[in-house]
Amino acid sequence: MSVLVVLEDRGGKITRTSWEAAAAATQLAAGAGVTAVVIGAQTESLTAEAAARGFSAIIRLEHALLAQYTPDGYVSALQDLIQNAKPTEWVVFPHSYQVRDYVPALAARMGQVLIGDVVAIGDGPTFTRQLMQGRLNGNFKPTGSGPCFVSVQSGAFRADGAGSSASATISTFTPNLDAAQIRTKPSEPFRGSAQTVDLSSAQMIVSVGRGIREAENLPLIENLAAALGAEIAASRPICDNGWLPMERQVGSSGQSVAPKLYVAVGISGAIQHLVGMKASQCIVAINKDPDAPIFEVADYGIVGDLFEVVPALTEAVKAAK
Amino acid sequence: MRSHPSDKNKDVARVGLPKEFPEPERSSMKIIVAIKQVPERDAPVRIAADHKSINEADLQWAMNEPDAYALEEALQLKEKNGGEVVVLSAGPERVGSTIREALAKGADRAIHVVADDLASRDALGVARLLAEAIKPESPDLVLTGLQSEDLGLGQTGVIVAELLGLPHSTLILQVEKTDTGIKVKRELEEGWFQHIELPLPAVLTIQSGGNKLRYATLMGIKRARTKELRTVAAADLGPAPAPVLALQNIALPSKQKSTQILPGTAKEAATALVEKLKFEARVI
Numbered sequence: 001m002s003v004l005v006v007l008e009d010r011g012g013k014i015t016r017t018s019w020e021a022a023a024a025a026t027q028l029a030a031g032a033g034v035t036a037v038v039i040g041a042q043t044e045s046l047t048a049e050a051a052a053r054g055f056s057a058i059i060r061l062e063h064a065l066l067a068q069y070t071p072d073g074y075v076s077a078l079q080d081l082i083q084n085a086k087p088t089e090w091v092v093f094p095h096s097y098q099v100r101d102y103v104p105a106l107a108a109r110m111g112q113v114l115i116g117d118v119v120a121i122g123d124g125p126t127f128t129r130q131l132m133q134g135r136l137n138g139n140f141k142p143t144g145s146g147p148c149f150v151s152v153q154s155g156a157f158r159a160d161g162a163g164s165s166a167s168a169t170i171s172t173f174t175p176n177l178d179a180a181q182i183r184t185k186p187s188e189p190f191r192g193s194a195q196t197v198d199l200s201s202a203q204m205i206v207s208v209g210r211g212i213r214e215a216e217n218l219p220l221i222e223n224l225a226a227a228l229g230a231e232i233a234a235s236r237p238i239c240d241n242g243w244l245p246m247e248r249q250v251g252s253s254g255q256s257v258a259p260k261l262y263v264a265v266g267i268s269g270a271i272q273h274l275v276g277m278k279a280s281q282c283i284v285a286i287n288k289d290p291d292a293p294i295f296e297v298a299d300y301g302i303v304g305d306l307f308e309v310v311p312a313l314t315e316a317v318k319a320a321k
Numbered sequence: 322m323r324s325h326p327s328d329k330n331k332d333v334a335r336v337g338l339p340k341e342f343p344e345p346e347r348s349s350m351k352i353i354v355a356i357k358q359v360p361e362r363d364a365p366v367r368i369a370a371d372h373k374s375i376n377e378a379d380l381q382w383a384m385n386e387p388d389a390y391a392l393e394e395a396l397q398l399k400e401k402n403g404g405e406v407v408v409l410s411a412g413p414e415r416v417g418s419t420i421r422e423a424l425a426k427g428a429d430r431a432i433h434v435v436a437d438d439l440a441s442r443d444a445l446g447v448a449r450l451l452a453e454a455i456k457p458e459s460p461d462l463v464l465t466g467l468q469s470e471d472l473g474l475g476q477t478g479v480i481v482a483e484l485l486g487l488p489h490s491t492l493i494l495q496v497e498k499t500d501t502g503i504k505v506k507r508e509l510e511e512g513w514f515q516h517i518e519l520p521l522p523a524v525l526t527i528q529s530g531g532n533k534l535r536y537a538t539l540m541g542i543k544r545a546r547t548k549e550l551r552t553v554a555a556a557d558l559g560p561a562p563a564p565v566l567a568l569q570n571i572a573l574p575s576k577q578k579s580t581q582i583l584p585g586t587a588k589e590a591a592t593a594l595v596e597k598l599k600f601e602a603r604v605i
Contacts, residue, residue: 071479071489097510100467101491104444104476105483113443113566114476126569132471135366136375137574144565183488185518192512204604210362228605240530246512253508253528261604268362271473278577282602284594285580289363298580300597302590312591317605320595 002085003029004059005092006037006078007050008099014038014049017094017152019159022053024152025092027121035059036168037081039074041067051168059085060172065182071102072182077175078106084173088147095151097252107149114149115140117271119156133270134293154252154275197231197247204230204261207250207277208238211266211287211306215243220310221265227317233257235273251276266306269294286310348498349403350521352395353458354428355451355465355481356388356410358419362470372570374440384419387466391527393534394496395464396427402498405429407458411450411555413437424545425537431548432458436555443564448480453558455485460522462503467492467526475526482524489524490517494531506531 005025007018025034033056038046043060050058061081065073082088093099095117107114119137120128126139127150142148199205206225212218225232232248239249250257251273262280267273269285269292277283278297285298286309295301302309360366361381369376384392395406408423410416411434420431434454439447455463463482468475475491482489494514495506502520508528509515519525537545555561581597583590598605 097492097508100475101479104479105489108445108448108480108483111445111565113445113564115566116474116476130473130574131571132360132366132375133362133473134574136368137572139569139572141567141569142565143567144563183520184490187516187518189509189513189515192514236529242533246530252510254512256511261598261602282598282604283578284598290582291366293574295580295582296574296576297578299578299602300594301580301582302587302594303582304587304590308587309591312587313594316588316591316595320599320605 002088003032003034003090003092004037004082004085004088005034005055006039006099007046008094008096009038009040009046012045014046015094015096016159017096017154019053020154020157021092021094021152022055023157023159024118024121024150025090027157028090028092028125028150033057035085037061037078039066039077041065047170051170055168057169057171060170061175062172063175063177065177065179066175068186069098070182070184070186071105072184073177074102075106075109076177076181079109080175080177081173082110082147091147091149093149093151095153099151103149103151110146112144112146112149114151115142116151118150118152121150130271133268134274134296135291153271155278192246197245199231199233199248199250199255199257202231202257202259204228204263205233205250205257205259205277205280206230206263206265207233207235207267208244208265209235209267209273210237211268212238212243215241217307218243220307220314224263224265224310224314224317227314227321228261228263230261230263235267235270264294264298265310267294268292269297286313349405350398350461350498351405351407351458352398352462352464353407353409353455353460354388354392354395354423355455355463355477356392356408356419356423357385357466357469357471358382358410358412358416359385359469359471368571368573372572373568374571382415382419384422385466385469385471387468387470387527387529389466389534390529390531391464391466391525392423392426392428393532394493394527395462396535397532398462398496398498399427404461407432407460409451409454410434411436411447411454412439417550420550421545422537424548424550425541426535427541429548431550433550433552434555434558435552438555438561440568441564442561443566444474444476444480446562446564448477448484449562450555450558451477452481452484454553455481462496462521463487463524465524465526467528478524478526485522485524487522487524488519489526490519491526492528493525494528496525 035057036055258279
């Protein structure tokens with residue numbers, strides 16, 4: 001029985017979602033230890049960071065060709081490690097964009113399927129993941145033999161649940177890699193447009209989704225935002241259509257926000273949006289569909305036509321001031 | 322896979338060709354776009370009696386939106402560089418309507434892998450079908466959406482790349498043909514991006530929003546009727562592999578918070594909400 005968690009870093013720091021993945025790994029280990037894997041050309045500082053979290057072991061997966069992330073480099077290196085670290089039962093990852101980019105290939109190379117974007121782990125174990133944009137949950141069970149690959153959704157596990165107080169055994173693994181295996185050439189990441197709107201510091205946000213139907217209807221939202229003194233934000237499709245600038249997008253590909261008040265108008269609540277706003281103190285959802293997943297995270301909800309509800313709400317806010 | 326002729330063409334261009342000889346298509350690509358038919362976004366979702374599927378009886382179907390963006394990218398690449406766009410879709414007979422839509426938007430021809438057992442296959446099993454259908458076509462580029470709106474696995478494109486032995490990149494917003502292959506703009510988290518260069522052939526999964534989606538024109542719809550739509554039986558692409566992941570059941574999600582739904586007319590609900598926000602939540 002062996003459980004690995006593959007930690008991810010950004011800007012030299014291990015990400016919060018990696019610690020959440022570690023908590024999921026701890027649950028799967030059921031009392032046995034969890035081995036953390038850090039990846040890079042040099043991993044001293046990542047190892048030191050992981051060591052403070054009380055894993056039973058830490059493996060430094062080091063190679064000069066792992067200095068920058070490439071799917072080919074990561075797939076080969078981890079495959080090499082997993083085949084050497086037998087028997088590996090579970091390999092747990094945060095469900096990040098990077099993990100989505102390479103772990104399906106890693107799993108396929110080993111005849112497995114990634115159980116991706118898991119929101120809960122039940123007895124068995126069974127793994128719960130969302131279907132139909134969060135309207136349904138599916139419970140899945142691995143039926144094959146060999147290592148099982150699992151990635152967990154941001155926010156689904158508590159980051160502080162990871163690790164114990166024991167000190168970790170640290171080892172270094174040098175994978176078999178050569179430059180010819182790496183077929184893609186990445187360049188340095190860059191920021192999109194100059195970020196002039198910082199939604200993360202906004203106290204109130206009125207956010208709009210597909211329900212608004214047309215760009216011509218946006219003044220409805222602007223009026224409500226003005227009455228509340230709120231910033232305007234949107235779910236991805238609104239920005240994809242160019243109705244609002246990308247920098248106003250909330251969600252996994254946009255900004256993460258946690259205002260005092262978040263009013264979601266005509267937003268169904270796909271998980272990509274929810275991860276960016278569910279930490280808000282008070283969430284209001286206005287949607288015509290009573291089964292929309294946004295109501296699962298809302299404190300207050302109005303089921304109705306936003307074209308009637310929003311003007312009424314704008315008037316009520318003005319009257320209350 | 323087809324070797325790319327760009328280098329050879331450069332040499333040819335250098336020595337010069339007689340005028341009547343057609344200009345070589347230096348950067349044209351054969352592009353396969355894998356598309357999926359999914360329930361329409363606002364379709365009523367009801368769990369079927371077996372607790373493992375949803376009732377299909379009252380469902381409307383549509384093209385998976387990220388796949389529509391993949392198709393759009395392919396059509397724009399063709400318009401820029403020449404070449405061919407072939408759509409590929411697996412599923413039962415009903416999938417034909419979504420394939421016709423893609424043809425009407427401008428795809429040149431289509432392959433329909435007729436399969437009634439998709440639900441019993443895991444991601445690897447579905448990707449195998451697609452990969453087997455793609456292989457004999459030897460495309461330069463395979464595009465698909467980053468994920469489906471029904472299962473949301475976000476894995477199919479990456480697994481297809483692995484099965485075909487091709488390099489890949491995911492969450493792509495822009496594709497540009499270069500002398501040696503392609504340069505893509507990949508979306509990272511929290512508003513960051515990255516350019517990546519890949520040799521061809523390659524597989525890309527396309528993020529929504531990179532382009533504006535086109536509508537099918539009347540002329541396009543008319544033309545689609547005469548375009549080639551080849552069907553392939555799933556069974557002819559090899560036996561279905563034993564799944565390594567099985568769906569136990571489907572259930573309604575449990576609420577993370579207890580939501581107070583405010584009843585009444587729009588005005589009553591709005592007034593009640595403002596009261597709550599002011600005196601209960603104390604956020605305004």
